[in-house]
Amino acid sequence: MTARRMYHSTLMTCLLAIWATGCLEEHKVKTTIRADGTCERTITLNPGQKEVPGSPFPLPVDAGWDTNWTQSGDDKYILTYTKRFNNLEELSREYAYRADSGKIRIDLRVRKTFRWFYTYYDYVESYGRFSDYTLVDPRAVLTEDEIDRFTYGDTTGTLDNKKEEWVVRNLYEAIYRELVRGAEGLHDSLLTPDYMAAHKEEFFRVLTGDAGSGSKLRDIDSLLREQSSYRGTKAKIFGENGLTGEGLKAFAEVAARTFRSQAIGNLKGSIRSGWGAALEMLKGRGTSGESFAHSVILPGILLETNAPDVQGSTASWKFEIKRLQLRDYEMRATSRVINEWAIAVSGVIVLGLLVLLLVSLVHGKRR
Amino acid sequence: MNCSQAQDLIYLYRPGELTGGQRQELENHLSSCSACAAERKAALGTEMRVSAIRNIEPRLDDPALLSGAIMGAITEYNPRTGGGFLALPAWASAPAFRVAACIALFILCGSFFLQSALDATKLSALEVRLNTLSMTGSAAGPVDIRFGSLFDPHTGGLETLPGRVGIGESDIRRWRNDAGVSGALQTLFGRPEGSGTTGFFDYLSKKHPRLASIRIENGLDDREREIIASEGEAFLKEVESLMREGGVHHDR
Numbered sequence: 174m175t176a177r178r179m180y181h182s183t184l185m186t187c188l189l190a191i192w193a194t195g196c197l198e199e200h201k202v203k204t205t206i207r208a209d210g211t212c213e214r215t216i217t218l219n220p221g222q223k224e225v226p227g228s229p230f231p232l233p234v235d236a237g238w239d240t241n242w243t244q245s246g247d248d249k250y251i252l253t254y255t256k257r258f259n260n261l262e263e264l265s266r267e268y269a270y271r272a273d274s275g276k277i278r279i280d281l282r283v284r285k286t287f288r289w290f291y292t293y294y295d296y297v298e299s300y301g302r303f304s305d306y307t308l309v310d311p312r313a314v315l316t317e318d319e320i321d322r323f324t325y326g327d328t329t330g331t332l333d334n335k336k337e338e339w340v341v342r343n344l345y346e347a348i349y350r351e352l353v354r355g356a357e358g359l360h361d362s363l364l365t366p367d368y369m370a371a372h373k374e375e376f377f378r379v380l381t382g383d384a385g386s387g388s389k390l391r392d393i394d395s396l397l398r399e400q401s402s403y404r405g406t407k408a409k410i411f412g413e414n415g416l417t418g419e420g421l422k423a424f425a426e427v428a429a430r431t432f433r434s435q436a437i438g439n440l441k442g443s444i445r446s447g448w449g450a451a452l453e454m455l456k457g458r459g460t461s462g463e464s465f466a467h468s469v470i471l472p473g474i475l476l477e478t479n480a481p482d483v484q485g486s487t488a489s490w491k492f493e494i495k496r497l498q499l500r501d502y503e504m505r506a507t508s509r510v511i512n513e514w515a516i517a518v519s520g521v522i523v524l525g526l527l528v529l530l531l532v533s534l535v536h537g538k539r540r
Numbered sequence: 541m542n543c544s545q546a547q548d549l550i551y552l553y554r555p556g557e558l559t560g561g562q563r564q565e566l567e568n569h570l571s572s573c574s575a576c577a578a579e580r581k582a583a584l585g586t587e588m589r590v591s592a593i594r595n596i597e598p599r600l601d602d603p604a605l606l607s608g609a610i611m612g613a614i615t616e617y618n619p620r621t622g623g624g625f626l627a628l629p630a631w632a633s634a635p636a637f638r639v640a641a642c643i644a645l646f647i648l649c650g651s652f653f654l655q656s657a658l659d660a661t662k663l664s665a666l667e668v669r670l671n672t673l674s675m676t677g678s679a680a681g682p683v684d685i686r687f688g689s690l691f692d693p694h695t696g697g698l699e700t701l702p703g704r705v706g707i708g709e710s711d712i713r714r715w716r717n718d719a720g721v722s723g724a725l726q727t728l729f730g731r732p733e734g735s736g737t738t739g740f741f742d743y744l745s746k747k748h749p750r751l752a753s754i755r756i757e758n759g760l761d762d763r764e765r766e767i768i769a770s771e772g773e774a775f776l777k778e779v780e781s782l783m784r785e786g787g788v789h790h791d792r
Contacts, residue, residue, distance in 0.1 A: 289651070290652050290656075476662045483666070523648055530642070533638055
């Protein structure tokens with residue numbers, strides 16, 4: 174079980190249920206680019222029922238796409254969208270619109286560069302960052318290198334812990350902001366915004382068990398229980414709707430001790446709405462189970478790509494939607510096609526020049 | 541005036557050419573010397589014929605025939621162009637043409653080979669990367685070591701190894717290309733801050749506690765050098781073989 178799940182399992186039982194039964198659909202996107210510039214893109218989904226799924230992936234809506242339903246078994250359906258493009262510009266323009274904020278922003282650029290002997294095809298497609306965890310910048314917790322590694326599939330425990338810390342810091346920020354807002358309304362001489370800010374990090378460490386950077390976060394359920402009057406009891410701290418009544422009291426007790434003010438006990442409404450905001454964030458964008466299997470077939474020989482899997486001139490990427498939480502996911506590939514006619518023409522030119530040079534030299538010697 | 545002096549003046553015996561004295565002396569000599577008088581008569585005849593030719597108008601029946609004949613003769617006897625199979629236009633023999641031809645050949649061939657070499661470099665880098673990925677596990681591989689996790693080229697921890705412990709540089713280069721091995725080495729030798737340990741690294745640390753205790757960033761003392769010299773090579777081989785097997789699993 175990952176750190177994320179361990180933390181959240183007790184944090185929000187109900188959300189775990191959402192994750193467990195949520196959509197774990199795989200979107201297959203296959204793009205074929207031919208040497209003559211024509212292209213084809215196919216998007217395949219397995220929605221189960223014969224119903225277009227509500228996917229964060231921007232599914233085609235215009236009539237230019239062929240939509241096809243095929244039955245793969247009893248009540249199992251496969252939905253396929255296909256579109257042919259006459260040239261690379263047409264394909265690049267396909268996603269050149271401002272995407273709905275609830276959908277993943279896709280940016281697709283394909284460029285053909287003529288270099289006499291060879292023609293190069295540069296393919297760059299990126300899925301924009303897709304996350305509701307926007308209160309804390311990932312760079313506050315992770316380095317640029319770590320962000321890159323997480324995005325491109327690194328599943329190291331340490332890195333996962335740091336990413337989890339970033340998620341929890343976002344949740345904490347939502348709760349903390351509500352607390353500050355509530356404290357302002359109290360007009361308490363001690364609970365000023367500056368005073369709250371001075372104890373912000375300390376409270377975070379209390380709630381996460383003072384875990385060091387990269388360490389696994391402790392279970393907040395047991396932390397709240399241990400540090401409150403509910404220690405040793407079987408009181409239910411979290412329920413289906415977040416904090417229970419006991420949980421709220423436990424949280425207020427811990428907060429009052431950290432901020433050294435019993436006035437915090439009057440902020441139960443703020444605490445509850447803070448947890449509500451955190452809950453919304455947990456259910457937000459980028460937290461569902463979709464995954465993407467993306468492949469591109471380029472003409473000629475594949476020269477460069479950041480794809481983890483390459484078969485001939487096909488580059489493939491496979492990633493889950495959570496990889497888009499920290500930054501854009503970029504897929505790059507470059508291929509090269511040999512211009513045989515250009516090589517033939519160059520050969521003739523070289524041969525002609527060589528003959529002329531030779532004859533010219535022979536005549537020069539005769540003189 | 542003697543005959544020799546008279547011979548020099550005979551052809552100048554025309555109005556305006558001689559002074560009055562010279563003319564008088566010449567006339568006196570011609571009247572007394574028959575040879576010089578005969579010479580003077582012959583010169584006079586030649587002058588009269590030349591004058592007659594000057595008065596004749598030039599006439600050409602077929603001018604084209606003449607120019608054709610001239611050009612033909614020039615071509616036939618021009619040693620630079622000659623004729624037949626090896627005929628070349630004049631510009632083709634110019635040194636400037638030769639230089640230009642050489643430059644054109646150089647550019648054409650050079651750009652082809654340069655472009656091909658650059659592409660070959662990219663291709664080989666791609667192959668190395670894909671091989672590394674396949675060695676350290678693809679998407680389905682052991683997750684803890686998949687990307688070598690902790691290798692950071694900026695720390696230089698691995699770079700400092702060859703000179704200090706006597707491990708061959710080729711080995712280091714080979715292992716450097718293996719992200720997983722590099723990551724393991726970096727963790728054990730470099731210990732980047734906050735790296736933590738996974739089951740994989742714990743396993744190695746337990747098996748090589750003496751090596752794991754070394755902190756390369758603080759420099760090496762004699763005892764640490766001795767540990768690396770005695771256990772380093774075996775450890776690196778073990779790491780490599782573990783990586784090839786797909787890493788250490790927690791139940792191992």
